[in-house]
Amino acid sequence: MSEGDIAEPLRGGSAPGSSRTSAQVLPFPAAPNRISFDRGELQTILNLYGRMVAGGEWRDYAIDFTPDKAVFSIYRRTSEVPLYRIEKDPKLARKQGAYSVVVASGLILKRGHDLDRVIRVLDKPLQVVSN
Template identity: 55%
Template structure:
């Protein structure tokens, strides 16, 4: 009994996303708005974007030569379970997770946290 090899390929990739994960325009604009506010407040000084096959991360830095203070990560595979969005601290601890970007970014509201040198 012969089977169609393309049918097996489509089943194997059905659960996986093809290609790297990126931010949508509105998501990226919201991240840059937050970044601009934090730069104006003197908290952040640099950022990087790290697309990947499973997740995309927006990392923010106090100084460019250091490790990131926070990573705001979009991981579509977790969208139905824990939520696609997460704020991850320096030690890799997940500080906030949620289904909506706005909900997750509330972590950075004024008075909720303070960066200590």
């Protein structure tokens, strides 16, 4: 075949001398079910993260999606253990609340049903500065 020729597939049968086999179509493997933050939740978390980065307190983050929970980890420096983890665990949604803020030592600072209220524990209150 030369460079400009197009090969046509065989129609109706197989090539002479070869056994006829049927092609089997395999389904595309679906992604495993993973828990994730939706757009609104991620916007709320990133708004807090942006304020803290602007204040010079946080520098890096990581997001992990597992079959059990979604985790937003916050770092002061890239090479350290995360300062805080904001976790979403739907299994706890009816009991203690799906959202929690966890410190590096594993202590849960706050847990609840409303993400805004839960991450408020990380947002520093405004202070009055006097001259």
